[in-house]
Every structure is written in C-alpha cells, then in structure tokens.
Amino acid sequence: MGFLFGLFRGRKALQEFWALRDISCYIKRSEVLGIIGENGSGKTTLLKLLLGITAPTKGSIRAKGRVAGLLELGAGFQGDLTGAENIYLNGLILGMKKQDIKDNFDKIVEFADIGEFIDSPVRTYSSGMYLRLGFAIAIGLDCDILLIDEVLAVGDEAFQRKCFSRIEELKDKGRTIVFVSHDLDAVRRLCQRVLIMDKGRIVFDGEPEGAIGRYRALGGREYPAEKTRSIEITDIYLENASGDSVDSFKTGEELKVVIDYLAHEQVKDPVFGIGIYSKDSYLVGPNTRDDKYAIDDPGLCGRVVYRLASIPFVEGDYKVSVCVHDREEKCFYDHLDKACTFSVTRGEKDVRHGLIAVNGEWALEDKNE
Amino acid sequence: MFLKIVEILEGRDLIFGLAAKDLKSKYRYAAGGFGWMVVNPLAQMMVFSFVFGRIFKINIENYPFFLLCGIIPWSFLRGSVDSASNSILANAGLVKKTAFLREALPVSAVVANLVPFLAALFFLSVLSFFLNFSFNPVILWLPVIVMLQVILSVGISLIVSGLNAVYRETQFIIEILLLVWFYFTPIVYNFAIVEHALPKELFSIYCLNPMTGISLGYQSVLARHLSPDINLLIVSALVSFLVFFLGLMIFSFCERKFVDMV
Numbered sequence: 081m082g083f084l085f086g087l088f089r090g091r092k093a094l095q096e097f098w099a100l101r102d103i104s105c106y107i108k109r110s111e112v113l114g115i116i117g118e119n120g121s122g123k124t125t126l127l128k129l130l131l132g133i134t135a136p137t138k139g140s141i142r143a144k145g146r147v148a149g150l151l152e153l154g155a156g157f158q159g160d161l162t163g164a165e166n167i168y169l170n171g172l173i174l175g176m177k178k179q180d181i182k183d184n185f186d187k188i189v190e191f192a193d194i195g196e197f198i199d200s201p202v203r204t205y206s207s208g209m210y211l212r213l214g215f216a217i218a219i220g221l222d223c224d225i226l227l228i229d230e231v232l233a234v235g236d237e238a239f240q241r242k243c244f245s246r247i248e249e250l251k252d253k254g255r256t257i258v259f260v261s262h263d264l265d266a267v268r269r270l271c272q273r274v275l276i277m278d279k280g281r282i283v284f285d286g287e288p289e290g291a292i293g294r295y296r297a298l299g300g301r302e303y304p305a306e307k308t309r310s311i312e313i314t315d316i317y318l319e320n321a322s323g324d325s326v327d328s329f330k331t332g333e334e335l336k337v338v339i340d341y342l343a344h345e346q347v348k349d350p351v352f353g354i355g356i357y358s359k360d361s362y363l364v365g366p367n368t369r370d371d372k373y374a375i376d377d378p379g380l381c382g383r384v385v386y387r388l389a390s391i392p393f394v395e396g397d398y399k400v401s402v403c404v405h406d407r408e409e410k411c412f413y414d415h416l417d418k419a420c421t422f423s424v425t426r427g428e429k430d431v432r433h434g435l436i437a438v439n440g441e442w443a444l445e446d447k448n449e
Numbered sequence: 450m451f452l453k454i455v456e457i458l459e460g461r462d463l464i465f466g467l468a469a470k471d472l473k474s475k476y477r478y479a480a481g482g483f484g485w486m487v488v489n490p491l492a493q494m495m496v497f498s499f500v501f502g503r504i505f506k507i508n509i510e511n512y513p514f515f516l517l518c519g520i521i522p523w524s525f526l527r528g529s530v531d532s533a534s535n536s537i538l539a540n541a542g543l544v545k546k547t548a549f550l551r552e553a554l555p556v557s558a559v560v561a562n563l564v565p566f567l568a569a570l571f572f573l574s575v576l577s578f579f580l581n582f583s584f585n586p587v588i589l590w591l592p593v594i595v596m597l598q599v600i601l602s603v604g605i606s607l608i609v610s611g612l613n614a615v616y617r618e619t620q621f622i623i624e625i626l627l628l629v630w631f632y633f634t635p636i637v638y639n640f641a642i643v644e645h646a647l648p649k650e651l652f653s654i655y656c657l658n659p660m661t662g663i664s665l666g667y668q669s670v671l672a673r674h675l676s677p678d679i680n681l682l683i684v685s686a687l688v689s690f691l692v693f694f695l696g697l698m699i700f701s702f703c704e705r706k707f708v709d710m711v
Contacts, residue, residue, distance in 0.1 A: 131547070131548045132548040133548045133708060134708040147548075152542070152546045160473065160474045161473060161474075169467070169470055172462055172463040172466045174547060174549070175548075
C-alpha cells in the first residue's frame with residue numbers, strides 16, 4: 081500500500097493560480113511523512129488531492145488503500161444533533177459503514193471525554209469540546225492512510241498529549257501517515273521523512289533534521305506568533321574586537337552579538353538565544369540554557385552579549401535571529417527573525433571551500449621513524 | 450455511470466443519515482414535532498373544501514380531493530427541487546473538506562421530502578377509502594407511481610444541485626420553470642379538456658411531460674378508483690429514467706468545479 085502521484089494542479093476561477101506545480105512523489109507503506117511550509121505553499125491543496133476532495137488539473141494521483149483525513153475539525157457537525165448522533169453522521173460522511181461506527185462508538189466517546197454532553201446538541205458545546213469530539217471521530221477511523229492537517233495545534237495540553245500518543249500508536253501499528261504541521265518539534269518526533277513546500281513546489285525531501293534546518297534558513301516561521309513581550313529586545317547589533325558596530329567581518333575574526341533588552345515584567349530565568357543563518361543553512365543556534373549560563377534576575381533592562389572569539393564562517397552573507405524565552409521554550413517573550421545581516425570576507429587563512437573554517441594544522445611527517 | 454448508481458446504493462446509510470438529520474432539524478424542536486407532516490395536507494383539504502365547495506365551484510366531482518391528489522405529489526417534487534438546489538451550497542464546508550459521495554446530498558434532499566410525502570399519501574389513501582367505502586385493488590399502483598416520481602425527482606435534484614452550485618442563476622431559472630411546469634401538468638384542471646384545447650404538436654409535448662402520466666396516475670387511482678393510463682405512464686417512466694441518467698451526468702460534470710466555486 082503506498083502512494084504514487086505525479087501532478088500539477090489548481091485553478092481559482094477568477095484568476096489562474098497554480099496551487100501546486102511539478103509534484104512527483106512516492107510514499108511507501110507505513111512511512112510517516114511530514115510536510116512543512118509557509119501558509120499558502122500548497123500543503124492543504126496537496127492533502128485535498130490525496131483525500132480525493134479535488135482532482136488534479138494535470139497529472140494523476142493514486143492511493144492503494146483507504147485514505148482518511150482530518151482537514152478541519154467538526155467539518156460536518158450539525159448543531160441540532162447530539163454528540164452521539166454526530167458521531168454516526170460524521171462517521172458516515174467520512175466513509176465508515178454503519179457497523180464500523182457501532183463497533184468504534186464507545187472508543188470514540190471515551191477518547192473525546194466530554195461526559196454527559198455526548199447526548200446534548202452540539203451547539204451547546206464549548207469550542208474545546210467541539211474539538212475533542214471532532215478529533216476523537218477522525219482518529220477512531222479505520223484506515224490505511226491517515227492525513228492530518230495542522231489540527232493538532234488546538235486543544236489543551238492534556239488533550240494534545242493524548243492525540244499525540246494515539247498517533248504514535250497508529251504509527252507503531254504500521255499505518256501510513258502524512259502529517260502537515262507548523263510544529264517543527266512534533267514533525268521531528270513523529271516523521272521519518274519530511275517535505276518542504278514553497279509556492280506550490282517541493283523544495284526539500286529528506287531527513288527531519290535537515291528539513292527543519294533548511295526550513296529555518298528559508299525564512300520559515302518556526303517561532304510562535306505570540307510574543308508576550310515580558311522581556312522586549314530593544315536593539316540587536318554586531319561588534320568587532322575593537323568595539324565598533326560593524327556588519328562586515330573576516331573569517332577568524334572576533335564577533336560579538338549585542339542584545340539590548342527591557343523587562344516589562346518580573347521574569348526569572350529567561351533564556352536568550354541566537355541563530356546564525358547562511359543563505360541555505362541554519363548554522364549555529366546557541367542559547368544561554370544550553371551553554372549553561374543562567375540569568376537569574378534580568379532586572380529592568382540590560383544587555384546580553386554573545387562573543388565568538390573567532391568566527392568559523394567562510395566568505396558569504398549571513399543573518400542573525402534572536403529570541404528570548406523561558407527555560408522550557410514554551411513561552412516566547414520576544415523574538416526577532418533575521419534581524420541582523422553581516423557579511424564575511426576571507427581572513428588570514430585563505431579559506432575557499434566548505435561551509436565553515438576550522439583550525440586545523442598540516443604537518444609533513446617521516447614515515448620511516 | 451452504472452458504477453455511480455452502485456455507489457449511490459452503497460451509500461444508502463449516508464443518504465438516510467443526511468435525510469434524518471434534515472428531518473430532525475426541521476421537526477424536532479417544533480411543538481407538535483413530526484405531526485406537522487400530516488397537518489399540512491389536512492389543512493389544505495379543509496381550505497380547498499371551503500373555497501371550491503362554497504365559493505368557486507368547478508364541475509369536477511369531488512374537486513377539493515381531486516385537487517389534493519395532484520397538489521400533494523407536486524409539493525413533493527417542488528420540495529425536493531428546492532432543498533436540492535441549495536444542498537451543495539448549504540453543505541459547502543463538507544464538500545470542501547471531506548471526500549464523500551457528493552450525490553448523497555441531493556438524493557438525501559429527495560428522501561427527506563419523501564417522508565412527509567408518504568405520510569400525506571397515506572392520509573390521501575384513507576380519504577380515498579372513505580369516498581369509495583371499499584378497498585380497491587387499483588391502489589396497488591401507488592407504489593409504482595411513487596417509485597417513478599422518486600426517480601424523476603432524483604434526476605431533477607441532481608441536475609439542479611449540480612448546476613446551482615456552479616451557476617448560481619440556476620435557482621432563479623428553476624423557479625420560473627417550475628411555475629410553467631405546474632400549469633403544464635393536469636393538476637388543477639381535467640386532463641380530458643387538454644386534448645381539444647391544444648394543437649396536435651403541443652399536445653404530444655404535453656404528453657411527454659413525465660408529471661402528466663404521474664399526476665394522472667395519482668388522480669385515477671385515488672380520486673376515480675380506476676387504473677392509471679398505461680401509455681402515459683410508460684412515457685413518464687421512460688422520460689423519468691432519461692432525466693435520471695442525465696442528472697447523473699450533469700452532476701458529475703459540475704462536481705469537478707465544486708471545490709473552487711462553492
């Protein structure tokens with residue numbers, strides 16, 4: 081059971097718009113594939129094609145086995161019907177047979193965990209309950225190939241964890257899963273192979289780590305949109321050894337990243353981190369937590385400096401991002417994507433090849449002795 | 450084509466589920482609930498009896514009942530078409546986010562209208578019995594006529610729902626067509642006068658109207674206790690099936706555009 085699809089697709093009636101172009105991909109049975117990309121890159125259109133909701137304008141797509149997916153929670157919920165009635169209806173819509181639904185009914189109700197509300201009309205549900213029921217129905221489906229589109233970003237932590245462990249269970253059972261998400265951490269955990277989509281094309285196909293690095297370098301928004309601004313980064317610039325604020329360095333020179341901040345609230349133990357990107361790669365990402373530099377009390381304002389005694393970067397242009405968050409990386413106080421640019425020219429050692437310059441030594445030795 | 454028919458039959462659970470959903474939404478929270486399905490024909494009967502019995506007399510025996518025998522089936526057709534024309538648009542979320550048998554939407558619209566129709570038909574049969582005071586075997590023709598009408602209704606529903614989702618002007622055109630069609634069918638007047646009133650060619654077209662055979666069928670069986678006109682019924686059957694297949698084709702054609710247009 082696998083996929084084989086080669087296709088081009090997609091037309092808006094008013095203006096021709098190719099949502100996808102030149103897609104050619106083979107997904108093997110039991111593979112867990114992640115798809116990441118900016119909004120508008122074609123991820124959802126791809127899933128719609130895989131689900132059979134829409135057909136390719138050019139090319140073809142084939143799936144061996146039952147495909148089921150979750151594009152939108154509660155797509156098909158009827159407000160006047162009870163949760164139980166909606167389980168039946170939704171199950172039917174998603175393609176289950178009446179007997180299958182009956183068999184899985186208890187499992188679904190248990191997973192949703194909404195108590196007596198299962199017998200109340202769905203329009204009385206809170207948005208959280210709505211989501212729980214929707215996900216419980218979708219995850220309770222018996223299918224060979226499961227597609228999930230960004231829906232795991234909802235719900236409280238406990239429920240998210242439940243969803244995750246369920247998906248992992250399915251992964252262990254050997255289901256083929258295609259997982260679209262902005263949560264790079266989840267993608268890293270679940271997937272064995274990741275595609276990056278950009279403007280309708282596949283621009284990367286490989287290991288999760290490589291994909292995540294590439295995605296960040298491409299400017300992918302991996303930081304959550306909300307910044308609490310408890311600590312605000314007011315300025316970021318680069319300094320050389322003499323203390324001058326510059327944007328040009330030589331390989332091997334000293335570089336300092338200077339981060340000025342203001343604390344609007346009392347924050348304990350913030351973690352500052354930077355990321356340095358070349359044109360194609362995410363090169364380094366040190367932060368105060370990993371480097372074991374604890375900041376107990378940041379005070380009302382201050383300046384954090386990261387000093388690289390000798391930069392290993394070769395000739396080229398680079399960008400610097402900075403962020404400040406709590407220890408667990410759950411709450412982001414502030415972040416500035418690619419806030420700084422600098423260029424590097426050849427230094428003392430005339431390094432021309434590779435991504436980084438290293439401090440190695442050459443020696444001519446006598447073999448005989 | 451035939452694959453589609455098989456798919457529709459296999460999807461009957463879904464179709465009944467959707468129809469049940471429509472009916473529950475409509476009747477569940479109304480005081481009197483499903484009773485309203487029979488109250489409507491009852492009310493019509495009373496109004497017609499008063500108007501045509503006292504105020505405006507027509508020289509057709511038992512005119513109020515005769516009228517009802519034509520109007521009730523027509524309401525079924527009308528209701529199906531109205532529900533169906535909106536069915537895709539009303540369920541846009543479903544259509545765009547899940548993959549399922551889209552035909553189930555208009556078909557379930559017909560089924561949802563069929564239930565109150567059957568209730569009303571039962572009511573008419575009871576009245577018919579009281580008019581005749583005996584059980585007339587011609588009533589066994591009813592299931593056949595109903596089936597034909599269902600096939601016709603499904604065909605039209607497929608056409609209307611598919612077209613309206615893509616070309617929104619369809620619902621307005623349908624309004625007018627239904628108006629003309631109503632008067633082009635022997636519902637309010639006697640069929641007998643039509644043959645003389647129309648020139649030969651127009652009369653042929655009149656007989657090709659599938660609802661002609663069907664309406665006459667209901668009137669014959671219920672109001673006159675006679676077997677229906679076989680020739681007209683056969684014509685109705687052929688046209689109904691034709692419309693049904695046309696419906697499947699048109700719907701398939703329109704379906705490809707749903708995701709973009711709905």
